[in-house]
Amino acid sequence: MKIQVYPPxxxxxxxxxxxxxxxxxxxxxxxxxYRRLKIPLLLQPLVICHVNYQRVKLSxxxxxxxxxxxxxxxxxx
Numbered sequence: 001m002k003i004q005v006y007p008p009x010x011x012x013x014x015x016x017x018x019x020x021x022x023x024x025x026x027x028x029x030x031x032x033x034y035r036r037l038k039i040p041l042l043l044q045p046l047v048i049c050h051v052n053y054q055r056v057k058l059s060x061x062x063x064x065x066x067x068x069x070x071x072x073x074x075x076x077x
Contacts, residue, residue: 001026001064003033008047008070011037024062031058033068047072 002021007013015036016022024032030051039047048071051060062068 001028001062003062003064003066003068005033005037006067006069007037008039008043008072010043011039011070028062029058030056030060030062030068033062034058 001024003024005016005020005022007016007020022033022036030049034044034049048055050056050069050071051062051066053067053069
């Protein structure tokens with residue numbers, strides 16, 4: 001399945017294609033995205049993550065076409 005990812009600036013971008021898409025196996029969870037992007041454990045509490053513009057838990061199972069976005073509250077807005 002493919003999902004659209006809007007990663008935080010410190011993420012490993014090599015796992016995304018030129019359109020910001022990530023390919024995941026069926027049944028993957030949000031925690032898989034965190035691992036692939038190599039988001040440091042210490043920074044995870046500072047990052048707000050949304051799936052399809054709703055805040056969810058790391059255990060959330062993803063579906064094909066989901067949109068994952070990360071927000072850093074320290075960046076302002």
